[in-house]
Amino acid sequence: MNIYTRKQRWKFFLLLGAVLIVIASLWYTNILVKKIADDEKKKVRLWAEAIQRKASLVKYTNELFHKIEAEERQKISLWAEANRQLGRDLSDYTFVLEVIKNNLTIPVIIMNNKGVVMLSKNIDTAYAGNKEYLIRQVDTMKSQHDPIEIEILPGKKNYLYYRDSRLFTELKTVFDGLIRSFISEVAVNSASVPVIYTDSTRINVLEFGNMDTLKMKDSLFVQKSIGEFAIENSPIEVDLGDGQKNYIFYKESFLLTQLRYYPYFQFGIIGIFLLISYLLFSTARKAEQDQVWLGMAKETAHQLGTPLSSIIAWLEYLKMKGVDEQMLAEARQDVKRLETITERFSKIGSLPVLDKADIMDVLNKSIDYMRTRTSTSVNFSVISQHSHPISVKLNIPLFEWVIENLCRNSVDAMDGTGSISVEVSDQLQFVYIDVTDTGKGINRSKYRTIFQPGFTTKQRGWGLGLSLVKRIIENYHGGKIFVKHSEIGKGTTIRIVLNK
Structure with a gap:
């Protein structure tokens, strides 16, 4: 099991645990x-x-x-x-x-x-x-x-x-007090219920309670509130014995409304807080990883540079001693390759400079190099839909590294037998480069994950090749790379999009 798979599994279990905690909390809070x-x-x-x-x-x-x-x-x-x-x-x-x-x-x-x-x-x-x-x-x-x-x-x-x-006068005074007490009890109630007390027309408001005084001066707001209250609860009919019936309209208290939506609001706030915290943590972690990545790249370039200089000096010494020139030529080619690798690591560890270059020349050079390093059972081809040169801002050593990595992955996917084609399409603002192989194919669910650090299908793979490719294209060249199409048993097409 590779590190990416383990990481994804841990994420799944953590997410599942968080969901269960939220569900349990919501359930208990709702109770x-x-x-x-x-x-x-x-x-x-x-x-x-x-x-x-x-x-x-x-x-x-x-x-x-x-x-x-x-x-x-x-x-x-x-x-x-x-x-x-x-x-x-x-x-x-x-x-x-x-x-x-x-x-x-x-x-x-x-x-x-x-x-x-x-x-x-x-x-x-x-x-x-x-x-x-x-x-x-x-x-x-x-x-x-x-x-x-x-x-x-x-x-x-x-x-x-x-x-x-x-x-009779005293009784009338008591009765008037009873009426006032009744209306007061309707308006100012211990249950904190918003209430509107109207006459028989259900339009004229006699009294109200737990409502915004300023809004109650607006007749449209009053009629809207009465309609909403009537839908929520049947109005209480009040017959004071004078031949007319008054009505009490009411709805549930604001506290009750708050209690109903409180759990969702609470977990919404907690969720937003956790999301922001996670994003900040991920950003900080990514920044740390970038620093480690750059530091390691610089250190690797530095460590390779010292013995490489010594090897070049030894080659010159052997040439003076009359060693066979063919052997020296092969050694110089390997040294040149090491110099290229050192240069790549050096540029990875710093902000690379992009220069205008003909993309076809760079691709042909990279594919020619791969032809000499792979079996003759693998057929390479570079196809352009245009006859004119296609200029793109590139860092050539890093872009060559991208093509080499993609080709090596394709050769591994084809088990050393098949064809790899690189097709270039020049558009108004972008240049599209499609690298297609006839390998095993990729499941749709893995289209994104293959570019994650640590993801690999090889028994002894590190899962860094395609991650490095994505980093070079998107971070250093401002482009995009993704799986355009793949079919199990037939092959895969990976598209690179570069700004002109």
Whole structure:
């Protein structure tokens, strides 16, 4: 198992572990959030039920209040009738007097048609003889109830003015307080529920709570909110007993909404943090690897340079000693090759200089070198779709290294028998170089991974050749390299894209 495969396997297990941790955390967090959310929903449900019960109580109280009001009206009518009967010839006035006597709560004033106060009852005793006070009381009574006519004699009428009894007034004050308390409980609720209280038209807002005051001044926002609330929860119908129904629209509290989305938001933030951390760590690690790579390349070039100079001197010495020239020529060729390798490592360890060069000349030279270093069972060819020279900015020693690496990998993939073709296409901005072999082919899943450091299919391979190729093309030449096409058992085409 090569280092790249082990690395990928470790990444897979780490990713799987992270996914399991996230799933377990989400599952447990959702359980906790669900419990809290259920409590919140229970509060909202209890609040809604309490509002409905209180609305029923308010309705009952209102009906009771109207009954008391009707009874007071009936009492005063009976009292007026009793006063009428006093002016008539009755055999027994006991019942009439009893009725008049039993009015102990309703303030009444009787005036004649000339506006003179004839009688007052249940008026503050301190002002009972004050005519101006009585006149003001009559005006107050007129604003509450219409007077009752009492015909004493034909053509002679008195007028009975009355107002609500103190008990009824106090009950009315209590009832008004109950209504205000009900509306306040609707708007300012312990469940923190956004609520809108409207009249029967469902348009006019009577009260609202836990809503943005400024936004509630916008009628469009109000109608939109009412529609959304009605979709989420059926409005609570409030019948206060006055013949009209009001409605309470509400939705779940903001806290409940936050709790529902909190786990996803939390893990989203954690995920972004981990992603940024990973990217920063990867960038820092890559920078360190680059420094190590450059340092090793420079050191390799330096270590090769010292014995190489000595070998060149020894070749000159052997030439002076009359050693066979053919042997010296072969030795010089190998030395030249070592010089090329040293130059490549030297340029890898520093920023290479790109010069304009004819790509066909460079390719032909590289392929010619590979022909002399491989079996005659491998057929090489260089094809150009154009007859004119194709100039590209290149670092020739490094680019030759790329072609040699690709050809060696192709020869290994063909087991030493087959054909390798290099086809060049000149486009407007780019030059495409397709290196095609008739080897074993590459699985589609490995198209990207073959360029990763440590990936190899050879038993004793280091997995550095194609990684070095990718580095030279993309980092030093600003181009691209990728697997254009591959078919198992038929061969592979690798494309190099260079800027002109």
